[in-house]
Amino acid sequence: MSVVGYINVSLELWGCVLSFIVAVCLFVGDRSRGALNRLFLRLLVCNAVILLCDAAAWLFKGRLDPVSWWGVRISNFLVFALGYVLLAIFTHYLTVYLGQHTRVSPVPLRLIRGMAVVSMALVVVSQFCDLFYRIDDQNVYHRQGWFWLSQVGGIFGMCVNAGLLVRYREAIERQESAALWSYILLPVLAMCVQIFVYGVALLNLAVTISILVIFLFLQVEQARRTKERELELTQMRISVMLSQIQPHFLYNALTTIKGLCATDPPQAEKAVDSFSLFLRGNMNSLTARRPIPFSQELTHCRNYLELEQLRFGERVKAVYDLPVTDFSVPTLTLQPIVENAVRHGITKRREGGTVWIATEETEGGWRITVTDDGVGFDPEKKPEDGCGHAGIENVRMRLENQCGGGLDVESVPGRGTTVKIDIPREGKPCEHDCVGRGRRAHRP
Known part of the structure; x- marks a missing residue:
């Protein structure tokens, strides 16, 4: 050679x-x-x-x-x-x-x-x-x-x-x-x-x-x-946690508890327990880097709804249909969606309304459905405050990054809103994405 x-x-x-x-x-x-x-x-x-x-x-x-x-x-x-x-x-x-x-x-x-x-x-x-x-x-x-x-x-x-x-x-x-x-x-x-x-x-x-x-x-x-990206997700976790502990919510919850201390002390004691558990759940979300059991997220959501029911009485109703709960979700996945349903949905109506929380097992994993019969909104229209649907987008981003999950919103003004959260099984990333295009929300 x-x-x-x-x-x-x-x-x-x-x-x-x-x-x-x-x-x-x-x-x-x-x-x-x-x-x-x-x-x-x-x-x-x-x-x-x-x-x-x-x-x-x-x-x-x-x-x-x-x-x-x-x-x-x-x-x-x-x-x-x-x-x-x-x-x-x-x-x-x-x-x-x-x-x-x-x-x-x-x-x-x-x-x-x-x-x-x-x-x-x-x-x-x-x-x-x-x-x-x-x-x-x-x-x-x-x-x-x-x-x-x-x-x-x-x-x-x-x-x-x-x-x-x-x-x-x-x-x-x-x-x-x-x-x-x-x-x-x-x-x-x-x-x-x-x-x-x-x-x-x-x-x-x-x-x-x-x-x-x-x-x-x-x-x-x-x-x-x-x-x-990891730094951005960390900052987002802090932002999400802080957004959950809003001054007006703290003020309203404490005012409600103060009133109960004079009229119904046992109920006030129960409210204090719910309030402390709710705050602890938000604090834990700051350090949670991996998905948590759905049952833990559900408990956090129940504590929030109990506080809102104490404040609004019969105007806030909750119905649960949970045949499956043995799976994990990113922290603060369910509670922000339920809070949106209460604050921007059913409490905007004089007579109030109901929030339905349901779970089901699908071929690719699990689905959580949160439905309300509130005032609804147009998914294509930017809110008047100019901030966009920040809570929904935060949840969607954390779902995609932490477990490959997806989130879909269906809402019609005057009819209510349905949010579907898909959690894939391990090794089967969910390809479901994007906000719904104003399709009519259905009831479970």
Whole structure:
């Protein structure tokens, strides 16, 4: 083997080792979860296999034993075929990455997949008619006249990816864009050089460098954003807790208890117990980082309703239908929804109303339904105070982040509101999302 051959083998083996190291870091670091990281993991593995096969092709080159004879043919076939697979994986990765920031058309990915299938078919044909390359009687690889066509597919794919980056350039930051562009510009430059210069495996080296650049810039950036997200969730927990202990609620509850001390001391004592348990539940929510038993959340909700019933009397009624309670929910999932039903629903009516709380087991997990016959609202209309439906959105975000759950709101002005909370079983994230579009609320 020539000096150039030894240089190629050394570079490709080192690139293979680096790709596997990064892949192991992703897997061991528990960052292989999620569509984006799984695609990046496939990108690394596919690139490592291509590098290993190309190194094997150089090592087996010129040897006539049966293992080398088959080794050269299989290795070269895989290098060509997997190159198109690698391009399709990167396009999928790019589409998903951009999709985190904006809505991305699926057409480019379909084009690349179609191109990859056609190109791989041509590689198969080349094994019989020497379209792209041939292997002579000395077991040596030679380019053929149509070799340039094998590069056209790759260049076309890179142009499509470049179009994606140009089309959605406003959706990503400059640093992210530079890292993604490196995967396009470096391999395209290497492919153009390899069309005219044969000997050094520039394309494989360029692809490996580009993948490492993406890992260093984008994957590390993603870890930073994950930490920021955790901080945001912590601040949200504090915000949620503080929002539950509102001054007007404390004032009203204490005023009610004060009145009961003079008229009904036993009832006042019971109210003090409910009030203290309610405050303790809110304080516990500050430190709760994992879902809690639904029964615990239900107790917190009952304490809140007891205090409101002491204040409003018969105007606030509660009906429970709880055939299943043996599951967990993020803390402060039920109580804020029930509080919304009381404060913004039934107490806005002179005659008051009823809150229904029901649970059921579904095929994918459990569902909690909170229904009221209050004044209702238009889910599409922003509240007059300009704050939006902050309580609902906080609950929805914590459901999505802590257990993969979902929340759906159905409300009609004058009819009432129904909120459905879906809690998936472990390992089955809920794909249910978005606020309802004003469908009529039903009664349990």
